[in-house]
Amino acid sequence: QKRLGILTSGGDAQGMNAAVRSVIRTALKLGATPFAVMEGWQGAVDGGDRIKQMGWSDVSSILNEGGTVIGTARCPDFREKDGRRRACKNLLDHGIDRLIVIGGDGSLTGTNEFKNEWPELVAELLEAGEITKEVAQAHPSLVIVGLVGSIDNDLVGTDMTIGADSALHRIVDAIDNVSSTAASHQRTFVIEVMGRHCGYLPLMAAVAGGADYVFTPENPPRLGWENDMAEKLTLGREAGRRESIVIVAEGALDAEGNHITSQDVANVIEEKLGVTPRITILGHVQRGGTPSAYDRWMPTLLGYAAAHEILNADPAKPANILGVRHNRVTRIPLIEAVAATRNVGKLIEAKDFDAATAARGNSFEK
Numbered sequence: 001q002k003r004l005g006i007l008t009s010g011g012d013a014q015g016m017n018a019a020v021r022s023v024i025r026t027a028l029k030l031g032a033t034p035f036a037v038m039e040g041w042q043g044a045v046d047g048g049d050r051i052k053q054m055g056w057s058d059v060s061s062i063l064n065e066g067g068t069v070i071g072t073a074r075c076p077d078f079r080e081k082d083g084r085r086r087a088c089k090n091l092l093d094h095g096i097d098r099l100i101v102i103g104g105d106g107s108l109t110g111t112n113e114f115k116n117e118w119p120e121l122v123a124e125l126l127e128a129g130e131i132t133k134e135v136a137q138a139h140p141s142l143v144i145v146g147l148v149g150s151i152d153n154d155l156v157g158t159d160m161t162i163g164a165d166s167a168l169h170r171i172v173d174a175i176d177n178v179s180s181t182a183a184s185h186q187r188t189f190v191i192e193v194m195g196r197h198c199g200y201l202p203l204m205a206a207v208a209g210g211a212d213y214v215f216t217p218e219n220p221p222r223l224g225w226e227n228d229m230a231e232k233l234t235l236g237r238e239a240g241r242r243e244s245i246v247i248v249a250e251g252a253l254d255a256e257g258n259h260i261t262s263q264d265v266a267n268v269i270e271e272k273l274g275v276t277p278r279i280t281i282l283g284h285v286q287r288g289g290t291p292s293a294y295d296r297w298m299p300t301l302l303g304y305a306a307a308h309e310i311l312n313a314d315p316a317k318p319a320n321i322l323g324v325r326h327n328r329v330t331r332i333p334l335i336e337a338v339a340a341t342r343n344v345g346k347l348i349e350a351k352d353f354d355a356a357t358a359a360r361g362n363s364f365e366k
């Protein structure tokens, strides 16, 4: 009987539970034995009861819960070879050589390195007498499938990452709440949102929340944005708007590639318009709460596909990520997706913003 493990790693994201539930139940249906590796890679490094066999009802009532019930962690041990050797040993102790990993590009990169290193780790464990020859021969390679869990929607190759839609809902709710108090007092608010180096959350939140102005990493404001923003806010008020809302990405940049903070934006508003804006940094509320309907059904479809993929994949072939493209589950070579994502970061660093936006490959196809 085939044994597989599932783990969630890196930053938590709403909808990870839907994927976990779907993987486990599909695996059971297909006659395989699923295990949850608790607390991300830490569970694999620690082993023992951190690697738990899962039954149908172990994933009951988690579909509508935020975060990840099997835990996640940033695991420094896994960055060291010794940690990865222990992870390999612990997985082998449970007969696991198939892993579905749900995480961001960091976790997926680490996972791929682990896959490449697996034969070497097995050989070392055999040499050290920690595993038998039978075990080494039975598990010569590691099969992995990646699912992208990230509220930032920052992986090139999938239209949506697990958690981004729920985070966007949280942000838009917050904008609505702030807007009503802002309108009552005719105030100006600067709202800082997450997304790291990706402008998806701030941009879509600005469109969906009816903001006056938005700052993103990929599309910095032109030189002289200070006057432009002041003019736009003034025009809004003249046209009868009672509130002004400016969205600032946590990773916002100016045309020279310098970080623009929400305080910078507030200072400019104060200086140009003579009003003191309120700054609201949304922070971790964006990751919290129940997953949206989309972040339940989409990861459910991905989990179903991932369980099939992991049980049928050729261990000799490079690993894939499963994502969505045009509302269809799609398979993306892991290395290509991670390399393309890193490339966007490099283009932003090099201030080649048009190329970075194009390389994001978002849904607006010509």
Ligand code: ADP
Binding pocket: 009, 010, 011, 041, 073, 074, 075, 076, 077, 078, 079, 080, 103, 104, 105, 106, 107, 108, 109, 110, 111, 113
């Ligand atoms: P995310 O997956 O959300 O991008 P991180 O980049 O923090 O988050 O990665 C999460 C964990 O994945 C790290 O704490 C580490 O255990 C593992 N990891 C990330 N990159 C590597 C790597 N290059 N080699 C080994 N493990 C890695």
